[in-house]
Amino acid sequence: MEKYTVNLVEDEKNLAEIIKAYMTREGWEVQHFPDGQEAYDAIDESKPHLWVLDIMLPNMDGYQLLKAIKTKQDTPVIFISARDKDLDRVLGLELGSDDYLAKPFLPEELIIRVKRILSRAYNSSSPQQQEEKRVEVNGYSIDANTRNIYDGSQLLEMTTKELDLIILLTSNIGKAFSREEIIDYVWGSDYYGSERAVDDVVRRIRKKLPRLHVETLYGFGYRVLSS
16 A cells, blocks of 8 residues: 655644644654745655645745645645635635635544545546546547646646546546536535535636536536537
8 A cells, every 4th residue: 555645734733743643543654844934845845645734824824835836746735724714615725725624623534535535636446437547538638547638748737626527527528517416526525615616626627728628507517528
C-alpha cells in the first residue's frame, strides 16, 4: 500500500496534534505548518498527496495559500475552518479546494473525507470503472488512469474536481447527469454545500477546454457531446 503524505496547515496547536495523531495511525506521513507563510515557503520543495488548510492563519490566509498551491501543484486540498458559511464553502470550492469541513468536527470525519479524496485522486479504479480508460473527445486526449488531459502534445493543468467531472462526462458521452448525480460522484454523498459548486467547476472547465462542448441542460445538469 502506498504511504500517503499530508501537509497540515493549522495554527491551533492542540487541534493540529490531534489531527496529526489520527493521520499517523492511518500510516500517513504528516508535515505540520503552524502558519500560512511557512507553508507557502515549502510549496516548491514539498510535494504531498494532500493539503489540509485552515482558512484563518497567521501571516497568509488559507485562500491565498490555496491559490499559490494550485499554481504549482495538482494536489487535492481540504479546507477546515470555524467559518461555517456557504459563501466561504463556495469560494473555497471555486478556488479549487476539494472539500470543506467546518469546525468543530470529529477527527474521524476528517479521516473519512481524506480517505475518500485520496482514493479518488490516486486510485485508478474509479467508482464507475470503465473498460476504456483513455478517450479522445473533440480534440482532447483524456486518460483516466494517469488523470492527464492533453490538447495535442500539451498537458493541461486541471484541479482534482475538474478532472473528476471531466472523466465522468467524457466516459459517458451523450449521457446527461443531474447536478445531484455530479455532486455524489465528484464531492461524495455526504456533501451538503450548494449545487452552485457544480456550475463553478463547469465554468472553469469551459474556460480551460473550450472545444469540449459541455452542454447545459437547464434545470437539470450537464453532458458532453462529441462533435
